[in-house]
Amino acid sequence: MTNSKKNKSEIKGVELQIQGTVQGVGFRPFIYNLAKHLEISGTVSNNSAGVFIQAAAEQSRLDSFIARIKTEAPPLAEILSIDSTPIDAAQISQSAFSIQQSASAASANTAIPPDIALCDDCLKELLSPRDRRYQYPFINCTNCGPRFTIIETIPYDRPKTSMNVFPMCPACQEEYEDPTNRRFHAQPNACPDCGPQLSWHNSHGALLPCDSPVTEAVNALRQGNIVAIRGLGGFHLAADGCSENSVALLRQRKNRPSKPLAIMVRDLDTVATLCHLSSTERKALNSPQHPIVLLRKKEKGPLAENLHPGVTEVGIMLPYTPLHHLLFATPDCPAVLVMTSGNYSGQPICTTNADAISQLNGIADYFLLHNREILTRVDDSVTRKMHNDMRLIRRARGFTPSPVTLANQLPQVLGCGGGLKSTFCLGRRNQAFLSQHIGDLFNLESYEFYTESIKHHQQVFEIEPEAYIRDLHPDYLSSRYADEHGSTVYQVQHHHAHAVAVMAEHHLEGPVLAVILDGTGYGNDGTIWGGEILLSRLTDFERLGHLEQLPLPGGDRAAEEPWRMALAGLYQIYGRDALLERNLPGLLQTVSEAQREILVDMMENGFNTPLTSSCGRLFDAVAALLNLRLRCDYEGHAAMELEALASRKLPSSWLTVLDTIMTEEQSPFLSFSDRKGKIKSSKFVKMVLAETAKGIGANQIARHFHAELICSIAKLVIKFSTLYGINKIVLSGGCMQNRLLLEGLFYVLEKANLHVYTGAKIPVNDGGISFGQIIIGGLQHVSRDTNAGN
Numbered sequence: 118m119t120n121s122k123k124n125k126s127e128i129k130g131v132e133l134q135i136q137g138t139v140q141g142v143g144f145r146p147f148i149y150n151l152a153k154h155l156e157i158s159g160t161v162s163n164n165s166a167g168v169f170i171q172a173a174a175e176q177s178r179l180d181s182f183i184a185r186i187k188t189e190a191p192p193l194a195e196i197l198s199i200d201s202t203p204i205d206a207a208q209i210s211q212s213a214f215s216i217q218q219s220a221s222a223a224s225a226n227t228a229i230p231p232d233i234a235l236c237d238d239c240l241k242e243l244l245s246p247r248d249r250r251y252q253y254p255f256i257n258c259t260n261c262g263p264r265f266t267i268i269e270t271i272p273y274d275r276p277k278t279s280m281n282v283f284p285m286c287p288a289c290q291e292e293y294e295d296p297t298n299r300r301f302h303a304q305p306n307a308c309p310d311c312g313p314q315l316s317w318h319n320s321h322g323a324l325l326p327c328d329s330p331v332t333e334a335v336n337a338l339r340q341g342n343i344v345a346i347r348g349l350g351g352f353h354l355a356a357d358g359c360s361e362n363s364v365a366l367l368r369q370r371k372n373r374p375s376k377p378l379a380i381m382v383r384d385l386d387t388v389a390t391l392c393h394l395s396s397t398e399r400k401a402l403n404s405p406q407h408p409i410v411l412l413r414k415k416e417k418g419p420l421a422e423n424l425h426p427g428v429t430e431v432g433i434m435l436p437y438t439p440l441h442h443l444l445f446a447t448p449d450c451p452a453v454l455v456m457t458s459g460n461y462s463g464q465p466i467c468t469t470n471a472d473a474i475s476q477l478n479g480i481a482d483y484f485l486l487h488n489r490e491i492l493t494r495v496d497d498s499v500t501r502k503m504h505n506d507m508r509l510i511r512r513a514r515g516f517t518p519s520p521v522t523l524a525n526q527l528p529q530v531l532g533c534g535g536g537l538k539s540t541f542c543l544g545r546r547n548q549a550f551l552s553q554h555i556g557d558l559f560n561l562e563s564y565e566f567y568t569e570s571i572k573h574h575q576q577v578f579e580i581e582p583e584a585y586i587r588d589l590h591p592d593y594l595s596s597r598y599a600d601e602h603g604s605t606v607y608q609v610q611h612h613h614a615h616a617v618a619v620m621a622e623h624h625l626e627g628p629v630l631a632v633i634l635d636g637t638g639y640g641n642d643g644t645i646w647g648g649e650i651l652l653s654r655l656t657d658f659e660r661l662g663h664l665e666q667l668p669l670p671g672g673d674r675a676a677e678e679p680w681r682m683a684l685a686g687l688y689q690i691y692g693r694d695a696l697l698e699r700n701l702p703g704l705l706q707t708v709s710e711a712q713r714e715i716l717v718d719m720m721e722n723g724f725n726t727p728l729t730s731s732c733g734r735l736f737d738a739v740a741a742l743l744n745l746r747l748r749c750d751y752e753g754h755a756a757m758e759l760e761a762l763a764s765r766k767l768p769s770s771w772l773t774v775l776d777t778i779m780t781e782e783q784s785p786f787l788s789f790s791d792r793k794g795k796i797k798s799s800k801f802v803k804m805v806l807a808e809t810a811k812g813i814g815a816n817q818i819a820r821h822f823h824a825e826l827i828c829s830i831a832k833l834v835i836k837f838s839t840l841y842g843i844n845k846i847v848l849s850g851g852c853m854q855n856r857l858l859l860e861g862l863f864y865v866l867e868k869a870n871l872h873v874y875t876g877a878k879i880p881v882n883d884g885g886i887s888f889g890q891i892i893i894g895g896l897q898h899v900s901r902d903t904n905a906g907n
Contacts, residue, residue, distance in 0.1 A: 127175050128173050128174065128175065128206040128211070129173065129174070129175065129176045129179055129203070129206055130171070130172070130173045130203065130204040130205055130206035130207075130208060130209050131170075131171075131172050131173075131179055131183075131201055131202065131203055131204065132169070132170065132171050132201070132202045132204050133168075133169070133170040133171075133172065133183070133186075133199055133200070133201055133202075134166055134167060134168075134169055134170075134199070134200040134202075135167050135168040135169075135170070135186070135196060135198070135199050135200075136166060136167040136196075136197045136198045136199075136200075137167060137194065137195045137196045137197035137198070138193070138194055138195040138229075138230050138519055138520075139167050139168045139190075139194055139195075139196065140163050140167070140168070140229070140230065140271070140272065140273040141229075141230040141259070141264050141273045141304060142191050142193040142194045142230050142259060142260070143191040143193070143194075143259030143260060143299075143301070143303075144168055144190065144191060144194050145161050145162075145163065145168065145216050145296075145301075145302060146216070146259070146296045146297070146298075146301040146302070147189075147190065147191050147194075148161045148168070148170060148186070149161060149214060149215075149216050149296040150296065150297065151182065151185055151186070151189070152172065152182065152214040153214055155174065155178050155181060155182050155185075156174065156178065157172050157173065157174040157178055157179070157182055157214055158172070158173045158174065158209060158210060158211045158212065158213060158214055159171045159172040159173050159209050159210070159214050159215075160209075160210070160214070160215050160216070160217045161214075161215075161216055161217065162216070162217040162218065162219055163219035163272045163273065163274070164219065164272060165271055165272060165579065171204070171208070171209050172209070172214075173206040173209040173211060183199065183201065186199065187199070191259070191260070192260070192405075193230065193233060193260060193405060195519070197520070197522060197548075216296055216302075219272040219274050229264065229265055229268055229271065229273065229518050229577060229578075230264040230265065230273070230519075231264055231265050231406070231514070231515050231516055231517055231518065231519055232262070232263050232264050232265055232266050232349050232350065232495065232514055232515060233260070233261045233262065233264065233405045233406070233515065234261060234404075234405055234406065234407035234435075234437035234438075234515070235256070235257070235261050235262070235436070235437060235438060235439055235442065236258065236260045236261035238258065238260070238299065239256045239257060239258055239260075239261055239262075239439070240439075240442060242256060243256050243439050243442060243443070244442070244446060249288070249308060249309075250308055250309070252331075252443060253307075253308060253309050253312070253439065254315055254331070254438070254439045254440040254443055254487070255305070255307055255312050255313045255439060255487070255489065256439045257300075257303060257305045257306065257307075257439075258299045258300045258303050258306075259299060259300065259301065259302065259303045260299070261405075262303070262305050263305050263349055263489075265493055265495065265517065265518055266349055266350045266491050266492060266493050266494075266495055267279040267280060267304075267305060267489070267490075267491070267492055268492060268493070268577065269492055270576055270577055271577055273304060274302075274304060275304040278304050278305070278492075279489060279490040279491070279492050280304060280305050280307070280489070283307055283311060283312050283313060283489075284311065285306065285307070285311050286308065286310045286311035288308065288310075289306050289307060289308050289310075289311055289312075292306060293306050305489075312489075313487050313488050313489035314487065314488060315330040315331065315440070315485065315486065315487050316330060316485075316486050316487070316488070317330035317333045317334070317483065317484075317485060317486075318474070318483065318484040318485075318486055319482075319483060319484075320478050320481060320482050320483065320484075321474070321478060322470075322474035322478070322484065325483075330485055331440070331443045331444060331447055331485075332447055333483070333485075334346070334355075334444065334483065334485045335444060335447040335448075335449060335450045335451075336449075337482060337483050338355060338356065338357055338450070338451055338454065339357065339449050339450070339451060341356075341357060341360055341362060341363045341366070342356075342363075342482040342483060343355070343356050343363070343366060343367050343370065343480060343481050343482050343483075344356075344481060344482065344483045344484070344485055345459055345467075345473055345477045345480070345481035345483070345484045345485070346440070346456075346459075346484075346485045347470065347473065347484075347485065347486050347487050347491075348438060348440070348441075349437070349438055349491075349495070349514065350466070350468075350491060350493070350494055350495030350496065350513075350514050350553075351458065351459055351466035351467060351468045351491060351494045351495065351496065352458075352459025352460075352466060352467045352468070352473050352477065353456045353457065353458065353459055354367060354371065354455070354456075354457050354458070354459050354477070354480060354481060355454050355455060355456055356454070356455040357451040357453070357454070357455070358378075358380045358420060358421060358424060358451065358453030358454055358455045359419045359420060359421055359451060359452065359453050360421060360451075361421040361422060361423050363421075363455075364378065364421045364423045364424055364455060365423055367455060367457070367480070368423065370479060370480040371457070371461060371462060371480050372461060372462050373457075373462045373750075374750045375426050375427065375750045375751070375754070376462075376750060376751040376754075377424065377425035377426075377428060377430075377431065377432060378424050378425065378432075378455050378457045379409050379431075379432040379433070379434065379455070379456055379457055379497065379499075380420070380424065380431060380432065380433055380434075380453050380454060380455055380456065381433070381434050381435065381436060381441065381453075381454045381456040382433060382435065382445075382452065382453055382454075383435075383436070383445040383452070384435065385399060385402060385403060385435070387452065387453075388402060388412070388433055388435075390415075390418070391412075391414065391415060391418050391419075391420060391431075391433070391453075392412035392413060392414050392415060392431065392433060393412065393413045393414075393415060394412060395502065397502055397505070397506070397507060398410050398412060398502050398507070401500055401502075401507045402433070402434070402435050403435065404515075405515065406498060406514070406515025406516060407434055407435055407436075407437035407515060408434065408497065408498035408499060408500045408509075408514075408515060408516075409432040409433065409434045409497050409498065409499045409500070409511075410432070410433055410434065410499075410500055410501070410502075410507075411430045411431070411432050411499065411500070411501040411502075411510070412430060412431060412432075412433055413429055413430050414429060414430065414431050419452070419453070420453060424455070427745070427746075427754075427757070427758040427761060428757050428758060428760075428761045429761045429764055429765065430501075430761075432499060434456070434497060437515075440485075440487075456497075458496055458497075459473060459477060460476070460477075461476065461480070463556075463557065463559070463560060463563075464476070464560070464562050464563070465494060465555075465556060465562055465563055465565075465566040466494050466496055468491040468494045469490070469491070470484075470486050470488075473486075492573075493553070493570070493573060494553075494566065495513050495514045495517065495553045496511065496513045496514065496553065496554050497511075497513060497514050498511055498512060498513045498514050498515050498516055498554075499511040501854070501856070503854075503856045503859050503860060504859055504860050504863045504875070506877050507877070508875070508876060508877045508880075508881070509876070509877065509878060509879070509880050509884075510854060510880055510882065510884075511538070511554045511880065511884060512540070512551060512553070512554060512878075512879070512880055512884060513553040513554045514553070516878075517551065517552060517553040518550050518551075518552070518553075518574065518577075518578075520548040520549060520550050521548070521549040521550075521551060521621075521622070521878065521879070521888070522547060522548060523544075523547045523548065523549055523621060523624075523892070524547070524621070524624040524626070525547065525621075525655070525892065525895075525896060526546055526547055526899075527544040527545060527546060527547070527549075527891060527892070527895035527896070527899070528544075528545075528583050528584065528895060528898055528899060529543075529544070529545050529580050529581060529582050529583050529584075530543070530544045530545075530582050530583065530584045530585070530586060530891050530894060530895045530898065531543055531544075531571070531575075531580075531582035531584075531585050531586070531599075531603075531891070532544070532586045532614075532886075532887035532888065532889075532890030532891040532894065533585060533586065533587045533588070533595040533596065533598055533599045533887060533890070534555075534558075534588070534595045534883070534886050534887035534890070535558075535588050535590070535593060535595060535611065535638075535883045535886045535887075536557065536558050536559065536588075536590065536593045536594070536595065536883070537557050537558075537636075537752060537851075537882075537883045538554065538556070538557065538851075538880070538882050538883040538884045539554075539555040539556060539557065539558040539563070539567060539595060539883070539884075539887075540552045540553070540554060540555055540884050540885075540886070540887045540888075541555070541567070541570070541571055541574075541595070541887045542887035542888045542890065542891050543574055543575065543578060543580045543582070543891070544891035544892075544895050545578070545580055549621075549888055549891060549892075550574060550578055550580075551879065551885075551887065551888050552570055552571075552574060552887070553570070554884060555567050555570065557752070558593065558594045558595055559594070564594050564598075567594070567595070567598070568598065571598075582603070583605065583898070584603065584605045584606070584607060584894055584895065584898040585599040585602060585603025585605065585606045585607070585894075586599070586606070586607045586608075586609055586890040586891060586893065586894030586895070587599035587600070587606060587607070587608060587609070587890070588608070588609065588611055588614070588638075588639065588886070588890075589608050589609070589610050589611060589639040589640075589641070590611070590638075590639040605898065607893070607894035607897055607898065609889070609890045609893045609894055610638070610639070610640070610641055610658070611637075611638030611639055611646070611886065612631075612633040612635070612638050612646055612647075612649045612651060612850070613651065613653060613657075613658045613889070613893060614886045614887075614889035614890050614893060615631070615633045615635070615638075615849040615850050615881070615885065615886065615889060616629070616631035616633055616651055616653040616658065616847055616849060616889070617653065617655055617889040617892045617893050618849060618876065618879050618881075618885040618886070618888045618889035618892075619631070619847040619848070619849045619874055619875055619876050619879070619881070619885075620653065620655065620847060620874075620889075620892075621655075621879075621888065621889065621892045622874075622876055622877070622878055622879045622888075623847075623874045625845060625847070625874065626655065627653060627654040627655055627845075628652055628653065628654050628841070628843055628845075629652075629653050629843060629845040629846065629847050629874075630650065630651070630652060630653075630661075630834055630837055630838060630841070630843050630845070630846050630847075631649070631650070631651040631652075631653040631658075631846075631847045631848075631849065632649070632650055632830055632834060632846065632847070632848050632849075632850075632862065633648075633649045633650075633651060633849050633850040634647070634648055634649075634732035634733075634830075634850040634851075634852035634853060634858070635647050635731070635732065635733055635850035635851040635852055635882070635883070636676060636731055636732075636733030636734065636752070636753070636851055636852075637673075637676070637729070637731055637733070637734075640730075641660075644666060644727055644728045644729065644730070645669060645727050645728065645729035645730070645731060646663065646729075646730050646731070647664070647729060647730055647731025647732050647733055647734065647850075648663050648664030648730045648731060648732040648735065648796065648798075649662070649663050649730065650662035650663065650794065650830070650833055650834060650837065652837070652841060652843070653847070655892055655893065655896055656893055656896050656897050656900070661792070661793060661794065661833075661837050662793060662794030662795060662796070662833050662837070663730040663794075663795065663796070664730040664731070664732060664735060664795075664796045664798050665730070665795055665796060665797045665798040665799060666728040666729060666730050666798075667682065667685050667686060667689055667728070667729060667730075667731075667734065667735070667738070667798050667799070668685045668688065668689065668720045668726045668728060668729075669681075669682075669685070669726060669727050669728065669729040669731075669734065670684070670685055670716050670719045670720055670725070670726045671716075671719070671725060671726070672725050672726075672727060675734060675737070676733070676734065676737070676749070676752070677748065677749050678747065678748050678749070679737035679738065679740050679741040679745075679746060679747060679748070679749065679755045680704070680705060680708050680741050680747040680748070681716065682734045682735070682737040682738035682741065683705055683737075683738045683741035683742050683802075684696055684705065684708070684713065684716055685716075685720065685738065686735075686738045686742075686798070686799055686802035687701075687802065688716075688717065688720055689798075689799045689802070690799050690802060690803055693717050693721065696713050696716065696717050697710065697713055697714065697717065702742060702806060702809060703742070703743075703744040703809075704741065704744045704746075704747050705741065705742070705747070707747070708747070730798075732850070732852045733753070733756055733851065733852055735798050735801065735826075736755060736756035736759050736852070737749075737755045737756065738798075738802060739759060739801065739802070739805055739819070739822055740755035740756065740758060740759045741755065742802065742805045742806065742809070743759070743762065743805065743809070743815045743818060743819060744815070745758045745759060745762065746758065753851065753854075756852065756855065759819055759822075760823075760855045760856070760857060760858075762815060762816050762819040763816060763819035763820040763822070763823050763857055764856070764857060765816050766816065767820070767857075771820065771824075772860070772861065772864045774824050775824055775827060775828055775831075775861055775864060775865050776865075776868075778824055778825065778828040779828050779831065779832070779865055779868075784828070784829060784832060785797070785800050786800045786801065786825060786826075786829040787829055787832060787833065789833070789836065792840060794833040794836065794837070796826075796829045796830065796833065801822060801825065801826065804821070804822070804825070805818055805822065808821065820857075823855075823857045823858060823861065824861070826858070827857075827858060827861035827862055827865060828865065830862065831862060831865040831866055831869070834846060834866060834871070835866070835869050835871070838869075838871060844870070844871050844872055845871075845872050845874070846866055846871050846872065846873045846874070847873075847874045847875065848862055848863075848873065848874070848875040848881070849875060849876060849881045849885070850881060850882070851881070851882040851883065853875060853876075853881045854881065854882060859875065863875075
């Protein structure tokens with residue numbers, strides 16, 4: 118029986134407001150078809166709060182309707198809440214169910230969908246000669262394609278995207294208006310007749326007429342050229358990943374001497390020939406996000422050796438745009454393509470054709486361009502499997518701007534982040550909107566990217582922060598932004614923000630014991646922290662333990678030159694004379710006597726030599742003592758090589774070594790008094806020297822260093838757990854991206870019956886700082902409790 122024939126007394130009415138990622142993911146056609154199937158009358162529309170539905174039917178049908186919305190929603194949808202309000206059914210048209218034009222609400226509560234990799238249906242059409250979109254490099258549907266990168270504002274409708282300059286042809290318009298079609302209201306919908314187009318240009322930007330820009334690009338890559346390719350969220354610089362000459366040329370031109378380069382390959386089968394691949398990693402590579410996944414390279418293979426010098430892992434991703442698939446489908450395309458960000462090192466990724474031609478013409482031999490504007494620049498996301506789960510190293514394409522659901526209610530706030538790997542985070546009610554990866558915030562161009570991104574996020578989500586939260590460090594550009602723009606500003610200690618980021622991701626109220634290991638963070642005592650054990654709550658903390666402080670000669674310069682930390686460690690143990698002797702170990706002999714004298718004077722006089730408890734700087738010292746390097750080309754360089762050294766020929770039973778160390782009652786690396794603990798950094802330096810003198814292999818020493826550090830931290834944590842009655846432990850900080858360190862700590866702490874947590878959706882490096890900041894500052898703002906940690 119149809120609705121029109123039912124007794125009016127049987128018909129009930131309901132309004133549904135659905136919040137979450139429900140726009141741009143095929144949600145309205147899903148609702149339309151479900152309502153038609155259940156013979157429900159009413160309407161569905163987008164608004165700034167999400168999706169709004171008015172429905173009328175018998176109560177049993179309405180109940181089934183709501184239940185199936187929750188269980189059968191489109192795969193890319195994420196429902197955060199469904200608010201149901203009964204209304205008079207007479208207010209709702211009883212004729213049929215329809216999709217209405219979008220409307221705005223008082224505040225932008227909807228979640229903007231991220232950009233999603235090409236779906237299987239579109240891929241089949243792309244490669245099918247009979248399809249009207251055959252080889253069309255901008256094919257998409259409601260299940261895939263650009264979203265965040267083309268949105269100007271909400272609601273997410275075509276006139277408010279960069280597709281507004283491409284009127285749809287009749288065929289595309291018909292698809293767009295058909296609720297039963299896969300492209301119903303797919304805002305980027307287009308075809309070769311009405312949509313964006315590719316073009317091929319020389320290094321100066323001059324148009325080179327050709328039949329197929331894709332074929333020209335493949336030919337150029339095969340001949341060893343560098344091609345700048347305009348993609349989804351910015352430009353890539355592409356090269357043949359199996360050619361050492363091409364990779365060397367790219368490195369020289371981009372001024373990226375040794376930092377690992379990401380690569381793209383055709384499919385999972387190709388990945389498996391190049392790298393060791395678990396089912397978890399395979400799933401991550403082929404997920405809708407298609408991130409870069411860090412994988413351990415097989416010993417023998419065709420990859421250029423200079424792709425990732427000094428480390429054992431390579432970052433690999435699969436094609437995620439139609440253009441990528443067309444490149445690999447073209448005959449003679451190199452099997453492996455370097456796909457690194459289209460910028461000079463330290464600069465933001467280029468997005469416009471004009472900027473790319475202006476900035477990259479000294480790097481690229483050719484440009485493969487298109488005319489669909491990128492409104493928000495977004496880098497590729499990076500993830501790594503550690504302790505049985507994929508953990509984001511860089512949260513960007515595919516993940517941002519999806520909200521993170523919070524256990525706490527927040528006012529409208531902005532967390533401004535730190536200095537390295539910068540992000541910012543907007544908070545409102547029980548949602549956090551963590552920005553895409555911005556990068557190191559140390560130059561004008563990056564700062565402009567940072568400020569334009571904040572402005573765009575505030576506009577899209579209609580958030581006007583009533584409080585700004587920043588790092589304690591007064592000279593970070595993010596701190597200055599907060600001070601200049603915020604009428605109410607909260608300062609949050611760096612490592613406390615790390616701890617709370619993990620707490621908030623896992624909805625932990627605290628207190629917890631937090632182990633925070635990183636390179637640098639401004640401490641409450643005016644020194645540089647970085648190897649901390651905190652008793653952490655959501656709004657305050659207490660420092661219980663830390664690594665022994667070492668001199669940091671030259672301040673930030675020491676992070677670039679590990680030889681400074683090696684000499685600082687030797688100075689801490691042996692004093693001035695040891696540094697001026699000529700028989701320094703290994704590569705340290707190449708440090709001139711004049712440099713050593715200057716360094717000694719700096720440390721003795723305290724000139725530009727703050728004290729630091731940094732774990733990152735301890736790794737630098739050990740790396741230099743083991744002759745890995747005296748100078749770094751990128752942040753974390755020496756530490757990554759030290760982890761790689763320790764991981765070589767790693768026995769599967771290596772964790773059992775930790776069991777033996779944990780049973781030792783006395784440790785030369787620990788001191789404890791007045792309920793406070795210290796891990797003696799200088800003792801690790803002494804251990805490395807002693808084992809080197811015995812002729813022990815460098816990889817064994819590196820592994821032993823990791824093991825002793827893990828067990829020293831664990832012993833203190835277990836002691837504090839007993840003292841304070843706390844069994845929840847969080848692990849965070851950039852050093853926790855070290856797999857040996859993280860997995861070793863999980864192993865020994867869980868064996869002690871402690872509950873251990875770390876970041877997965879939120880990076881544990883400084884990319885997660887802003888997320889922790891909004892929780893601490895937001896809750897302090899609500900309670901006006903601004904008590905700092907001790």
